[in-house]
Structure formats: C-alpha cells, structure tokens
Amino acid sequence: MARALTSKVVTANALLEGDAIWFTQTNEWTRDIAQAELITDEAHGDIRLLEAMADQSVVAGVYLADAKAGPNGPEPVHFRETFRTRGPSNYAHGKQEA
Amino acid sequence: MYIYNDFDEQFVRNRVDQFRDQVTRRIDGSLTEDEFKPLRLMNGLYLQLHAYMLRVAVPYGTLNSAQMDKLAYIADRWDRGYGHFTTRQNIQYNWPELRDVPDMLSALADVGMHAIQTSGNTIRNVTADHFAGAAADEIEDPRPTAELLRQWSTDHPEFQFLPRKFKISVTGAKADRAVTRAHDIGLRMVRNDAGDAGYEVIIGGGLGRTPMVGKILRKFLPKSDLLPYCEAIVSVYNLLGRRDNKYKARIKITVHENGLEKIQELVESRFAQIRPEFVGVNPQLLSQIEQSFAAPTYVENATDGYEAARLANPAFRSWTDTNLSDHKADGYAVVSISIKKHGATPGDATSGQMRAMASLARKYGHDELRISHEQNVILPHVHKSDLLAIYAGLRAADLATANIGLISDIIACPGMDYCALATARSIPVAQEIATRFDELKLEHEIGPLKIKISGCINACGHHHVGHIGILGLDRAGVENYQITLGGDGTETTTIGERAGPGFGADDIVPAIERLVLGYLDLRENAAETFLAAFRRLGAKPFIALLYPEKAARNAA
Numbered sequence: 001m002a003r004a005l006t007s008k009v010v011t012a013n014a015l016l017e018g019d020a021i022w023f024t025q026t027n028e029w030t031r032d033i034a035q036a037e038l039i040t041d042e043a044h045g046d047i048r049l050l051e052a053m054a055d056q057s058v059v060a061g062v063y064l065a066d067a068k069a070g071p072n073g074p075e076p077v078h079f080r081e082t083f084r085t086r087g088p089s090n091y092a093h094g095k096q097e098a
Numbered sequence: 099m100y101i102y103n104d105f106d107e108q109f110v111r112n113r114v115d116q117f118r119d120q121v122t123r124r125i126d127g128s129l130t131e132d133e134f135k136p137l138r139l140m141n142g143l144y145l146q147l148h149a150y151m152l153r154v155a156v157p158y159g160t161l162n163s164a165q166m167d168k169l170a171y172i173a174d175r176w177d178r179g180y181g182h183f184t185t186r187q188n189i190q191y192n193w194p195e196l197r198d199v200p201d202m203l204s205a206l207a208d209v210g211m212h213a214i215q216t217s218g219n220t221i222r223n224v225t226a227d228h229f230a231g232a233a234a235d236e237i238e239d240p241r242p243t244a245e246l247l248r249q250w251s252t253d254h255p256e257f258q259f260l261p262r263k264f265k266i267s268v269t270g271a272k273a274d275r276a277v278t279r280a281h282d283i284g285l286r287m288v289r290n291d292a293g294d295a296g297y298e299v300i301i302g303g304g305l306g307r308t309p310m311v312g313k314i315l316r317k318f319l320p321k322s323d324l325l326p327y328c329e330a331i332v333s334v335y336n337l338l339g340r341r342d343n344k345y346k347a348r349i350k351i352t353v354h355e356n357g358l359e360k361i362q363e364l365v366e367s368r369f370a371q372i373r374p375e376f377v378g379v380n381p382q383l384l385s386q387i388e389q390s391f392a393a394p395t396y397v398e399n400a401t402d403g404y405e406a407a408r409l410a411n412p413a414f415r416s417w418t419d420t421n422l423s424d425h426k427a428d429g430y431a432v433v434s435i436s437i438k439k440h441g442a443t444p445g446d447a448t449s450g451q452m453r454a455m456a457s458l459a460r461k462y463g464h465d466e467l468r469i470s471h472e473q474n475v476i477l478p479h480v481h482k483s484d485l486l487a488i489y490a491g492l493r494a495a496d497l498a499t500a501n502i503g504l505i506s507d508i509i510a511c512p513g514m515d516y517c518a519l520a521t522a523r524s525i526p527v528a529q530e531i532a533t534r535f536d537e538l539k540l541e542h543e544i545g546p547l548k549i550k551i552s553g554c555i556n557a558c559g560h561h562h563v564g565h566i567g568i569l570g571l572d573r574a575g576v577e578n579y580q581i582t583l584g585g586d587g588t589e590t591t592t593i594g595e596r597a598g599p600g601f602g603a604d605d606i607v608p609a610i611e612r613l614v615l616g617y618l619d620l621r622e623n624a625a626e627t628f629l630a631a632f633r634r635l636g637a638k639p640f641i642a643l644l645y646p647e648k649a650a651r652n653a654a
Contacts, residue, residue, distance in 0.1 A: 015125070016196050018149040057127035061145055078575055080147075080514060087148055088515035090443045090525045093178055093193065094148040 008045050009036040009067040009074050010052045011084070012059040019094065020084040021059065022074075023052045029059060031095065033085050034073030039064070099160055099466065100245045100390045102210040109253070110207045113214060117141045118200035125197065140220075142213025143199055146518050152191045152199060153216040154206060158226035158244035158268070159187035159469040159476075163456035166467055168209045170452035176202050181452065183437060183445040185509055185560055186265070187225050187469045188216060192516055214252060219260045221251035221332065227269040227276045228470035231391060232432050232478035234424035237287045238295050240270035242388040243324065250325050257332055261339030262347035264332065265304075272589070277471060279303045279312040279591035280563060282349045283331060288318065296320045301331060301361070302353030305557035309593045310350040313358050315365065321384070323369075326376040330369035334361065394464035396427045399483040407486045414489050416542075417500040422485075425478075431485065433463075433477040434470070435492060436499040436507060440536040444510045444528050445473030454495035458488050471560075472509055474502065504541045505549060505614065506532035509560055513553025513570060514577075520553035522570025522577040522603075527551055530607045535614070544614060547628045550585075563587030565629045566610065567594045579606040581613075583640055584632045597641050598648075609644055616643035 010023035011033075021029040022036035030036060039045040045064055053062045066077040076082045087094020102110070117137070124134040138144075142153040154169070161169075169189055173181050176198045177191040184190055194202060206212055215222055224244040231239040247266055251257065257264070267281040278284025284300035297319045303312025319327050335349045338356065346355075353361050408415045423432040435455060438444050447455075455475055459467045462484040468476035480488060492498040501507050508531060511517065513524030528551055535541045550564030554571075561567030567582035578600040585594030601609045614628070620639055621631045632640060642649035 013145055013149075018145055018194075018196065020148060056130050057125075060131045079577065080572075083514060084147055088192075088525075089523060090446075090515055090529065091178075 006066050006077075007068060007074075008039045008064040009033060010039070010045075010048050010062065011036075011065045011081075012052065012062040015058050015060050018060075023048065023062075027051065029055070032073075033067070033076060033081075034070070036067070036074050038067060038069055038074040099162055100157075100241075100387060106210070106249075107207075110210075110212045110214070113141070113212065114200060114203045114207055117203060121196060121200055136218070139217040140214070141199075141203065142216035143194075143196075144217065144518070146192070146516050147514070148516070149193045150196060150199070151516065152194045152202060152213060153184070154189050154191070154211060154213045155216050155223040156187050156189060156211075156469050157248050158224055158230065158241050159228050159471075160226075160230070160241060161467045161469065162465050163460040163467065165209045165211055166452050166456035166459070168205060168211070170449035170456070172202050172205055173449040173452070175205075180446050180448045182443070182512065183447065183469050183473050183475070185471045185473060185511070185558055186223060187228070187471055188223060189469070190512070192512075217263075218258075219262050219264075220258055221247075221254065221260075221264045221266065224248050224251070225265070225267045225276055225281075225471060227271055227274075228468040228472075228476050229275060229423060229432050229478060230270060230468070231393065232425050232430075233271045233273070233275075234426045235273055236271040236426060237289060238270045239388075239391050240268040240276075240285070240287060241391050242384060243270075243285065243287075243297075243321075244268045245387050245391075246324065246384055247328065250328070257336065260332070260336055261341050261352075262344065262349075264335070264349065266328070274587075274589040274591075275470075277560070277563065277587045277591070279589075280305050280309075280560070280587060281312065282335075283328060284312050285324075290318045294320065297324065299327065299331075302350040302358075303591070304348055304350040305560060305562045306348070307345055307555050307557075308348075308351065308354075309557070309562040310354065311591050311593060312350075313353065315358070315362060322381055323373065326373045327365075327369050329372060329376070330365045333372075334364045334368055338364070393427075394466070394479050396430060396479075397481055399429060399481055401429055401482040404482040404485055411486075413498075413500075414486060417489055417498055418485065420500045420504065420542075421502045425480075427479075429482055431480055431482055433480045433485070433488060434502045435475040435477065435497050436501050437474050437497075438501060438507045438532065439496065439499045440501075440506050441529050441533040443525050444508050447475070451495050451497055454491060454497065458491045462488055472507065474507070501541060503546045503548070505535050505544050505547045506541055507548070508532060509548075509550040509564070511552050511554075511558035513551075513559075517553060519556060520570070521555070521572040522553050522579065524551040524553040524559055524568075524570055527568060527570070527579065527603075527606055531610055534607055534611060538611075540615075540618075543624070544618065545624065545627055547614070548587075549610070560587060561585070562593045563591065564594060565627075565632070566613065568606065568610075569600075571600060573600065577603045579603070581606075581609065581644060583637055584629065586629060595637050597637065597644050599645075612646070613640060613643045616640070
C-alpha cells in the first residue's frame with residue numbers, strides 16, 4: 001500500500017509567460033492553485049508528476065509542492081508557495097494584479 | 099568609452115540569431131527544458147518565481163546616454179516599465195516573456211550591449227570601480243583593463259564550463275570601491291618602485307556560503323602580462339577546482355584546500371609556459387582600448403554660483419553633502435544618484451527615471467553614466483556649475499534623495515519576491531528600515547553606515563561585508579533574519595561576525611533600531627562611525643543591544 005504523505009500539488013511555470021501554474025485533475029494547467037488537484041498519495045503523486053512533465057511544450061520546471069485542503073480548494077503551505085500564488089510584495093505585479 | 103568594432107558587432111548579432119532560433123525550437127517542442135536551460139542561461143535568461151528574468155551585462159558598470167535610453171525603451175516595450183540594478187553592476191528585467199527575449203537582445207545589440215555570460219559557470223561580467231576615470235585617488239582608469247578582460251573572456255573556448263562561476267573585479271584607485279577582495283580574481287592597480295603601473299593580483303575571495311577574503315597571489319604584475327597571467331589562473335582552477343560538490347567548487351575553496359603556495363607554483367609554471375606563445379595579449383590592442391577611455395575634455399567655469407546656491411538652498415546643500423565625491427579635475431565632482439528613495443525598492447529605476455538620468459548625462463555629464471555595485475547610478479564627470487541644474491532635474495524625476503552612504507542607502511538582493519533561490523524576502527526589510535529611520539529623522543546624525551541584505555546564503559546582497567549584514571533564511575517554514583556585525587567591503591575587507599540567533603520578520607526592524615540607537619550612545623563622538631565604534635569596542639556591547647533580555651539575565 002502506498003504510503004500517505006503530506007498532501008501536494010503539481011506546479012510549474014508557464015513556458016511562454018513564466019508565471020506559476022498548477023496541474024488539475026483533468027490534465028490541464030491553471031493559474032489558480034484552488035483549481036489544482038490535491039494529491040494525498042505518494043505513488044499517485046509520482047505518476048502525476050511524470051504526466052505533468054510530459055507537457056514539455058507548455059511548461060517548465062515541474063515539481064511537487066506541499067499544499068493543504070482549504071474551503072475553496074488546495075492552498076499553499078510554505079510561504080514561498082504563497083508568494084507564487086500572488087506575486088512580489090513590492091509592487092502589485094503578477095497574479096495579485098488581476 | 100569603448101565602441102564595438104565590426105567583430106564585436108557581428109559576434110553579438112550572431113548570438114542573438116542563434117538564441118532566436120533556440121527559443122523558436124523550445125516553443126515548437128523540438129528542445130526540452132533540460133536542453134534549453136543551459137542555452138538560455140548562457141544568454142542571461144533565468145526562470146524565477148513569477149516570471150522569466152533577463153540579466154543584462156553593463157560591462158564594468160559603464161553606460162552612455164543612448165544605452166541608458168535603450169534600457170528604458172526595453173523596460174517599456176517588453177517589461178513592466180522599470181529595471182533593477184544589481185550588486186554586479188548589471189540590470190535585471192523581472193517580467194519578460196520568452197517569445198520577446200530575442201527582440202530584447204537585438205535591441206541591446208543596437209547599442210553595443212548583451213546578456214552573454216551573465217549566468218552559467220563562466221567568467222561573468224567584469225566589474226570595476228564605479229568612479230573609474232573620475233576618482234581623485236586613482237592611479238589609472240581600470241576600465242581599459244576590464245574591457246580587455248571582457249574581450250578575452252567572452253566566449254573563451256576553454257572557460258565555458260568551469261567548475262563554477264568566476265568573477266573578476268578591477269580597481270585603479272587606492273580606496274577599494276569594487277570589493278576586489280571578495281572576488282575570484284581581484285585586480286588592484288599599483289605602481290612598482292620604478293613607477294610603472296601594474297596590478298596586485300588577489301585571488302580566492304568570495305562571499306556566499308563560505309565567505310573568504312582574497313589573498314595576494316602576485317604583488318606586482320606588469321600590465322602587459324595581464325591576459326596570460328589571468329589565463330594561467332583560470333586554467334589552473336579549471337583543472338584543479340572541484341566538480342564533485344557545487345558548494346566547494348569556487349576558486350576560494352580550491353585555494354583554501356590546496357594552499358596559496360601550491361596555487362602560486364601552478365599558476366607561475368603555467369604562466370611561464372603560455373606567456374611566450376600567448377597571442378591574446380597585444381600591447382597595441384590595449385593601447386587602442388585605452389584611447390577609447392580617454393578623459394573627456396573638461397570645461398573651465400566659475401563655481402561661485404554653486405557655492406551661493408549651497409548657501410541659499412538647504413535641501414541642495416544636504417544633497418551635495420552626501421551625494422558628491424571628489425573628482426580628479428578642478429571644478430568637477432562625481433555625482434551619485436541615489437536609487438534608494440526611502441521606502442522604495444533598492445536599485446529599481448523606472449523607465450522615466452532612466453531617461454531623466456540619460457538626459458542629464460547628455461546635457462551635463464560628458465555623456466557618461468555608471469552603475470555602482472551599491473545599486474546607485476553615477477554621473478562621473480560633472481562640473482560644479484551644473485550641479486544645481488542636475489539637482490533640479492533629479493528632483494523632477496524623484497531621484498534627489500540625499501542619502502548616499504547613510505543607513506537608508508541599503509543594498510538588497512531581489513530575495514524571495516523574485517528569486518527562485520531565495521530563502522526569505524529582502525526588499526520589504528530594506529524598505530521598512532529606510533522608512534523607519536526616515537521617520538526618526540536620524541540618518542544624518544547616525545552618519546556613514548552600510549546595511550546589506552541577502553535573501554539567501556549565496557550573498558548577492560553582500561551581507562558579509564555590510565557594517566550591519568542581514569541574511570534572510572527559512573527556519574521551519576518561517577522567514578528568519580540573521581544579523582552579522584562589523585563587515586567591511588573596502589580595502590580593509592572584513593567578514594562580519596554573526597551576532598546570535600535570528601529574528602522573525604516582525605522583529606528584525608526593531609532589532610536594527612535598538613542596535614543603531616544604542617550605537618549613538620556607545621560612540622565616542624559624532625565622528626566615530628558605526629564601524630569604527632564596533633572595531634574599538636568589539637562585538638559584545640552591540641550584541642547586548644540586539645538581545646537585551648539575554649544581557650539582563652547575564653547581568654543578574
């Protein structure tokens with residue numbers, strides 16, 4: 001039986017714009033972490049990582065990041081991943097701008 | 099300044115064409131990210147937290163107004179209307195899109211600029227004293243040396259895959275404004291007993307994970323031997339440097355592990371071998387380069403108006419007190435333009451500000467600008483009679499902050515607001531410290547004080563050589579800031595001492611405030627700087643200021 005792990009999301013940067021994106025259950029990439037697939041099983045996580053990495057022509061730098069379940073969907077755990085969901089703190093650039 | 103010849107021009111254009119083709123192949127899926135990454139890094143393109151980042155080399159920090167205007171144009175056309183000047187005298191664009199980067203590089207090539215070797219395990223942009231050619235204490239202008247090194251190191255076939263990155267810095271002055279002792283090779287121009295100019299060659303300095311002060315490899319190297327000697331150093335390092343462990347791969351570790359004597363032996367022996375057949379060195383070439391850095395034609399004007407304006411206008415007087423340095427020519431001054439407005443991001447200039455600085459350089463500054471490693475912009479040659487006009491122009495562009503060398507003139511790396519390697523943010527800490535001391539209206543009373551902030555152990559923010567250094571770390575998923583004290587990046591280079599446990603994000607600014615206000619009580623008089631007081635008293639009283647509870651317990 002696969003070992004339970006800290007829940008994760010698959011994340012990457014969009015190839016053309018470079019901004020943070022997350023992998024959904026339906027094999028699409030979203031700009032909103034809440035739409036991402038929350039992975040709670042290590043073996044499944046490894047498979048999803050490989051599947052996401054196969055999307056070479058639209059993404060770069062794929063990895064698994066810790067995440068937790070929130071009321072609206074997955075939420076980041078570490079502050080680095082939180083920054084990726086909004087943008088830098090010195091200007092309202094990046095995702096927080098939208 | 100140096101203008102590209104046909105060879106330089108063709109080389110840079112070819113590289114843009116190659117990169118354009120590589121980007122096309124990445125986008126159409128012919129290249130994987132693993133294949134593309136080393137190609138983009140060779141051209142200064144990083145993938146960061148929120149976007150790509152393009153790092154453009156400003157060779158030895160020197161720009162003319164057309165180049166500065168082009169940097170502004172690039173910021174508006176393909177980025178977010180600003181650029182970030184870095185501690186390596188480069189400029190970084192934080193928001194380019196992959197498809198646009200070849201056009202950005204092509205625009206740079208139009209003004210003799212590029213992003214080649216601003217990343218990767220190669221010889222990086224050669225840095226130099228930002229007062230080069232202007233400083234009153236200069237033996238010779240270091241820029242011809244830096245330009246010669248740029249030409250030699252660019253696309254050097256033997257040195258494209260070094261064990262790790264390699265940074266060279268040059269100063270021609272007695273005061274070291276180029277942090278030469280914290281570089282892989284530091285070159286200080288000196289004169290020998292016969293009065294000839296040459297170099298003191300320093301190697302193995304560096305900050306980062308294992309900070310080390312460089313050691314003197316050769317006390318005097320004749321100018322004509324520069325290239326074969328540097329080639330000997332880098333080729334010895336290329337073979338001897340460790341490739342098994344990235345953290346032990348810099349030349350500072352090679353020197354540390356093998357000892358200076360062994361490195362000296364190997365370098366001298368390699369030098370003896372390659373010197374006779376060294377075709378890269380050509381005294382004619384150096385003399386041509388030297389001619390392109392000839393001093394401007396200085397004007398002679400009265401400076402009475404300047405003195406009168408100083409008396410009449412306290413804000414102008416305050417700015418001239420902090421932002422001017424001595425120039426070698428009579429009636430001239432070196433102007434430092436602060437890119438450190440209180441509360442703003444250190445080193446960030448808008449496109450409008452870049453154009454304003456370019457315009458002032460054109461009108462009043464012999465068309466020259468410099469980027470300093472302290473993330474400010476310099477107008478190196480300004481006649482004092484033009485200072486009031488320059489000040490007015492800077493005020494109009496929101497660039498007249500009078501704080502050079504003071505507590506709010508903080509170096510900060512981009513930190514975790516942008517950088518994928520960072521472990522904590524740097525920019526907000528810098529913004530809050532500057533804002534706080536501006537509120538206290540104490541920074542002029544505090545006097546010269548260098549705070550330097552890095553958002554990770556790689557030390558792009560030079561925290562080890564800050565009088566007060568701040569290092570941002572990730573402690574169990576929370577931002578944490580360690581303080582080092584007593585660092586110095588000048589000719590008396592010292593690595594700062596770690597003060598003790600780190601502070602949380604909410605506690606770091608109050609800790610700095612306690613430290614600095616406490617220093618005001620500790621100093622002998624207003625002339626004793628923070629660093630001088632630290633050297634006189636040692637770390638103990640300063641540590642007590644940072645950790646009052648512990649000090650109270652110890653006293654009980």
